[in-house]
Amino acid sequence: MANVSSGTAKVLHFPILIADIGGTNARFAIVTDSYAEAKRFPSIKTADYPTLDEAIQSVVLDKTSIQPRTAVLAVAGPTDGDEIDLTNCDWIVRPKQLIETQGFGDVIVLNDYEAQALAVVALDGEFLKPVGGGEKIESSNRVVIGPGTGLGVAGIVHGANTWIPVPGEGGHVDIGPRTERDYQVFPHLETIGGRVSGEQILCGRGLVNLYRAVAKADAKSPALSKPEEITAAALDGSDPVAVETADLFLEYLARISGDLALIFMARGGIYLTGGITHKILPMLDEKRFRAAFDNKEPHRNLLEQVPVYVILHDQAPLEGLAAYARTPSRFGVDVEGRWWRAD
CATH class of the missing domain: 3.40.367.20 (Hexokinase; domain 1)
Incomplete structure (x- = not known):
């Protein structure tokens, strides 16, 4: 698998898992196509799950027959490197591992406030x-x-x-x-x-x-x-x-x-x-x-x-991520060094 060097993503492959992962809470949804409403899953406390991988498996993949091809994750912390530590949370985001163990073809990691910024256009x-x-x-x-x-x-x-x-x-x-x-x-x-x-x-x-x-x-x-x-x-x-x-x-x-x-x-x-x-x-x-x-x-x-x-929206970052997932060409999100793709 490779870390993609392209500056921006023009097209993402559906279905797309989107996630807003903060220091205390994590929220997940799946966008199935460019026109569908995002399918939301119950919000969770990050402290209730030892790893992000287990949270995705238990909260999302075990609860739906939809297999996401792409994951777009917004995390509270710096987004560089193959192992991404989260601020105020013990989880470590390992995009390569997510590709290997959970079948994603692409994983993109954004900062949580990038997702908030996307939301102010989408709401x-x-x-x-x-x-x-x-x-x-x-x-x-x-x-x-x-x-x-x-x-x-x-x-x-x-x-x-x-x-x-x-x-x-x-x-x-x-x-x-x-x-x-x-x-x-x-x-x-x-x-x-x-x-x-x-x-x-x-x-x-x-x-x-x-x-x-x-x-x-x-x-x-x-x-x-x-x-x-x-x-x-x-x-x-x-x-x-x-x-x-x-x-x-x-x-x-x-x-x-x-x-x-x-x-x-x-x-x-x-x-x-x-x-x-x-x-x-x-x-x-x-x-x-x-x-x-x-x-x-x-x-x-x-x-x-x-x-x-x-x-006033209680899950605004997911709205921003959903807008980006549907039409990434609308946004100039720099994903260089933050986009992992299966070989």
């Missing part, structure tokens, strides 16, 4: 909740940002009638204090390498970091220690520190989203996703969010024109 409007104003320019750059286990960021740019996803590590950009309250809270944040990155605040462990910092700024003992406890207490109003933490979390998410909108000139929109975002969505104050998002002098006017959406 219908019913799955997008606008946050404030702005007007989408259809064939313009877009950005997806998602606080979850980590802070995922990816762009998707349009050129030569093709959508090109741009994965990266945008979740690790610096974030600094701006308001008087920020200057009270930020000295108490746990840093990494002496700095505060977006992911030090805008993810599950970041939410805990921010909660502790808010408590210390007010000389209080933090009563909660888990992200789910903080979000629950914020939503029911039982812990004032948790309420302020969630409010600040959304404000800081707005600031970084505005930065990314400028970097990508994202007139096609900023798309918010991620488990933490969805949990605290009822607390989202659109006016406060947009005020923080737009406050980018001297380019406030530009930011005011950029739409922001919350992705």
